Amino acid sequence: MSQIPHTSAERPVPTSADVARLAGVSRATVSYVLNGTSAVRISEATRIRVREAADELGYIPHAAARSLRSGSSRMVLLPASPVPVGPLYSRFFNEFQWALRRFDYTVVQYGSLGLSPDEAARAWAELRPVAVVGLGGPQLTAAGIQLLRRSGVKAVITLGPEPVAGAHALAMDHRQVGLCAGAHLLERGRRRIGVVVPREPGLEMFSQPRLAGVRAAVEGSGATVEPLALSYDEESAAALAERWPALGLDAVFAYNDEYAMLLMRALQDRGIDIPGECAVMGADDLLLGRLLRPRLSTVQLDMATGQQLAELVERVVRDPGGEPERHDMMAARAIPRESTQPGRRAPAHT
Amino acid sequence: MSQIPHTSAERPVPTSADVARLAGVSRATVSYVLNGTSAVRISEATRIRVREAADELGYIPHAAARSLRSGSSRMVLLPASPVPVGPLYSRFFNEFQWALRRFDYTVVQYGSLGLSPDEAARAWAELRPVAVVGLGGPQLTAAGIQLLRRSGVKAVITLGPEPVAGAHALAMDHRQVGLCAGAHLLERGRRRIGVVVPREPGLEMFSQPRLAGVRAAVEGSGATVEPLALSYDEESAAALAERWPALGLDAVFAYNDEYAMLLMRALQDRGIDIPGECAVMGADDLLLGRLLRPRLSTVQLDMATGQQLAELVERVVRDPGGEPERHDMMAARAIPRESTQPGRRAPAHT
Structure with a gap:
């Protein structure tokens, strides 16, 4: 001491x-x-x-x-996300903060764990921010947005699949990710596609639209889609690999690169040839996926830049009476690598 | 629209x-x-x-x-870290937030990019938090702490290698990580040890004490330590692997598991046998490191739980006049796996 x-x-x-x-x-x-x-x-x-x-x-x-x-604060309040954020979001968020800083705003992230959306809106309003940008945390309701506006918040921007009345909307449509993955696997001649749905809580908001996207991509093609629950640990991956022959799948979209790396290793350890017997596809385009052999095919997500979002905040704060706008935050595209190559049989791994 | x-x-x-x-x-x-x-x-x-x-x-x-x-708020203010946070910290931080929530505190993370430590302290004080826990962001000075206390903040807790006057101190001594890695590699008979120092800005506060820890571990043993600058991309790793034979190293402590995975792949691609010719060691004990072949040896970091830190906050808020305390936040231990096995020659990878 x-x-x-x-x-x-x-x-x-x-x-x-x-x-x-x-x-x-x-x-x-x-x-x-x-x-x-x-x-x-x-x-x-x-x-x-x-x-x-x-x-x-x-x-x-x-x-x-x-x-x-x-008459106005320069505080931009962001509900803090209770879900661990990945490197992609982390980079975007830092860039967003720097860009706001150049407009002389201060960023405050508000932890809203355990609060209902309307309780959270009230707590945020008490800090008198000039803008609220809901990138994570409780989804704002129309009532919550009205309460924020009444407290003097000039810009309310929400993120999600659907706009909320009274706020500007950022769309981040994770169905796009599944659509890309499904289309790529179909194009590579795969017909029985597994889709990993992580068991970890808080990821449903990403995994469900990704699954729906794969279903939409294969619709009318005769290909089938099989959801596969998986926890992020070796035991769960080994158990799924054990059931693999019975599932009769020739491809899997594994939610993201990390789950793909986990599952691919378990499949290889069971002697299943990737991509010969089964194509494996991730998402996020992590550097680590490129280090695997076979190199992991993935879906790359291009997020709007933090600078663009900061400019939207500044514009709406200056002109708070304008019509609500809707902006797409994300574009997705397939990055084909070895793990989904057609007709390729990799040499067996030791 | x-x-x-x-x-x-x-x-x-x-x-x-x-x-x-x-x-x-x-x-x-x-x-x-x-x-x-x-x-x-x-x-x-x-x-x-x-x-x-x-x-x-x-x-x-x-x-x-x-x-x-x-007479008091229930806001706990945390300076937000400008450095991307890893999964380990993310988990700790969520746990900390939940624990504070159970004590009826609200957590606010304050973005302090571009502010000097004293400007930041002033901005934080304006929000009238009851506690400030400096896990990231600008390092508080004694003057900043005094200013916070004068504004009514009851608990100021800083994180860092050295305590700051007027605040309770959490020590997170990253030398421990290097000490563990160095001692493990020595024990495995390695004598010429490279230590990866990431080029990415913001990581010096972790990489420099880790390097110092390896130096301390080998002191007096006759073994040598060679710092190796590395960027987190494949080109930089390939360039380092190219120089490898000239460096004459028989082991490398690669800063963390991600840099270790990157460098190990580049060394394997150059035909260097791991661990036969060179032992590779990471830190953080990521799941992905266990999926490699050879499996990656690592240093496991045990952080104090978020619950313990929340209890410290609550105790200090209730009794703000007590003597400043110092607590160790982190313990480190080596987890030996295949990538540092002595006298082992792995079969060549394809």
Whole structure:
């Protein structure tokens, strides 16, 4: 245990009333000076006196009070995602933050675990953000959006398959991912396609539309689609590989590259030839998938850039009365590699 | 472009003064009722009138104003990390959020990109959190901590190799990771050890102590340590593999499992036998490392649980005057697998 001198927490927190008293001015004057309201004329001598008093006391204005008085905050609130985020999203999110920063916004991610959508909207509204961008966390309802707008939020942007009344919509249609994968496997002559559906909670919002996309891709072709539950561990993959011969599949779209790497290894360990007996396809185009032998075919997701989303935020904040817009956030395309090559029999692995 | 009816943003945001007017009471009374101050007696009839007026107007109290009046907020502020976080941290962080939620705290992650440590501390203080837990983002200074304490923050907890005056310290000593890896490779008879230092910005805070740990582990043994710059892409790995024979190394600690997988593939593609000619070791114990052949040896990091950290926050908030504490967040241990086996020559891969 180290011995570090520390500031006592018992000293009372200085308020604007303390600053007013020390500077010999009214609380309103303190507020005008420190919150930068330009509408009121205050002499330079008074401004200096107030700032010196604030410094002496260590007074810090409230962000929310300041935003109320100056008419707008520069806080962009993002509900934090309770689902672990992958490297693709991580990169997008950093870029988004930097771009907002260049517009002089501050990003706050709000943890809303265990809150209903409307409770969450109320909690967010209490922080008086100027924009709410729902990339994760509880799905906003029309009522929640109205509540946010009433609290002064100028831009509400939601992400999801369907727009919500009162908000601008970012569409991120994961059916596209399944459509690409299904079309690619069909084109490679595969007819009995397994689709991995991860058992891990929170992934249904991605896995269900991906499955639906594969079904849509094969519709009318005579090919069949078989959902396959899989947990992200070696035991579950080994158990699925054990059942493989009985399933009679000649291809599998494995949800993403990580599940594909897990399942491909288990299939290879059972002596199943990839892609000869079964084609394997992932999604995300991770570097690690390119390191496998056979190299993993995948679906590449192109997300809108963080810069584009930041520009949308800035535009809507400046013109909050415009018609709700809808933007596509994601494009998908198949990247064929060795693991889905037609008529190829790889040499057996040791 | 879809046509969605939306709430006009032009209607003015209702204030507590509007609520007071509608309810026929003072602003102070509105504040007492809506912010739940129990120190003042207010009749039930008045309380109902105020709540009805607030509902009718759609008034939402300010979080910061409420925290000021009720004497404490339940917001725990975490500076958001600008570095992409891995699955290990992601899991820890979710657990931490859930645990804080059970203590009725709300977690806010604050993006502080481009702010100096003291600017960041000021911005955080403006939100009036009850606790600041610096797991990422700008490193707090003693001055920043004092400023936070003065604004009413009861618990300041920093993460890093060294404690900062005025705050409780979480130690996450990445030298431990290098020490484990170095000791394991020595024990396996390796004498010329390469250590991967990623070129990606932001990772120095992990890679430098890991390198120092390997150096400390081999000190006095006669073994040598060679830092190896590597970018996370196939070209960089191929270029390093090309130089490999000239380097004369018999082992490499590759920073983490992902860099290890990348480098091991490049070495295998150059016909270098792993572990016969060179042992390869990662860190993080990712599932994917177990899928490689040879299976990847690694250093497992055991982080303190999110529950333990949440309990520390709660304890310090309840007793903010206590002596600063120091806690170890991480323990490391080697997990030997095939890629560092002594005297083993794996069959060549195709």
